[in-house]
Amino acid sequence: MNSTAPQQSVLSEAQLMSIVSSAQEAIITIDQSQRIVLFNPAAERIFGCPAASAIGESLSRFIPERFRAAHIEHVARFGSTLAGKRPMGPQRLLFGLRADGAEFPIEASISSAHDGAGKLLTVVLRDATAFVAAQEALLRSHEALRNLSANLQQVREEEQMRIARELHDDLGQQLTALKMDVSFIEQALVAYPDAAELRGRAHAMRRLIDATVASVRRIAADLRPTLLDDLGLVSAIDWLLNDFARRYGIAVESTIEVDDDHFSNCAATALFRIVQEALTNVARHAQASAITLQLYRRGERCVLRIQDNGRGRDTSAEPGQRSFGLLGIRERAHGLGGEVTIESAAGQGFAIEAVFPEASLVGGEASR
Known part of the structure; x- marks a missing residue:
């Protein structure tokens, strides 16, 4: 029984080396001083460097210079912990350095193990180009x-x-x-x-x-609406809200704390269409009896908020549904550098808020 144990150990080591040699991912093992002790054929191909030249070298040889200090610290910190394996880098995407000096993106994970000489760290990486x-x-x-x-x-x-x-x-x-x-x-x-x-x-x-x-x-x-071109955005929104209230019998309350001089033609059109689409969604889906509209400044940003008291929507329960109206609102807002957020829950109404950098709403021709 004692005679078979060394044979099994040798067999296991041979199997392990066979796996490492045939692996498609680059496998590099370093010692506690971050010197390379194993450099498999995949690593040779990826880095363009034979194992004979890599073994004994510092791992930093294969890291772009601007990342070396941070990488050495990261590996050292990992080596001092008891963690077994984890991805390297906050987003698992790092950069390697080929023998010819070319940089390339890599995905990498690092693990630790012990042998008779001390702790070894093994990096498994893949070319992410x-x-x-x-x-x-x-x-x-x-x-x-x-x-x-x-x-x-x-x-x-x-x-x-x-x-x-x-x-x-x-x-x-x-x-x-x-x-x-x-x-x-x-x-x-x-x-x-x-x-x-x-x-x-x-x-x-x-x-x-x-x-x-x-x-x-x-x-x-x-x-x-001719009002949009003749009198500006504020008058056009007032007309739109009054027409909406008359058509659908939904009470409307508005607070507009900006004037037309702050909007270019492009911005005025986009904001008017956002309001128009939001009101259309209320009429079609909300079953609301009242809406409020606010248009005001918040620091160096302009905020457009439209809220109803309708049936709302449980967005988490409808992952497969898409509203092309809301998609259109998001795209119009994106065109002005804005962001759209939605607040809604079943039975608690629906609110849509678009926030724009004020600088993106001005410039070019005024809206009237």
């Missing part, structure tokens, strides 16, 4: 999509402005001229006692034209 490149590509793609979204919103605003003007000016003027002609015919038929039926039809036509003119004005205002 592809992962970082994929992350950067994803961020670029995300930013490109946001830029595309912002551009599409701008194109949409310009198209809505054009259509609203054509509805208000061209179609509105034509309907007004038609109404005048019908009114003339209606008055002319007064001289003909036998034309009572025709007068009645002319009168009905005039009323239909009046209703059509009102519809055209409403549609044009929904597309792009």
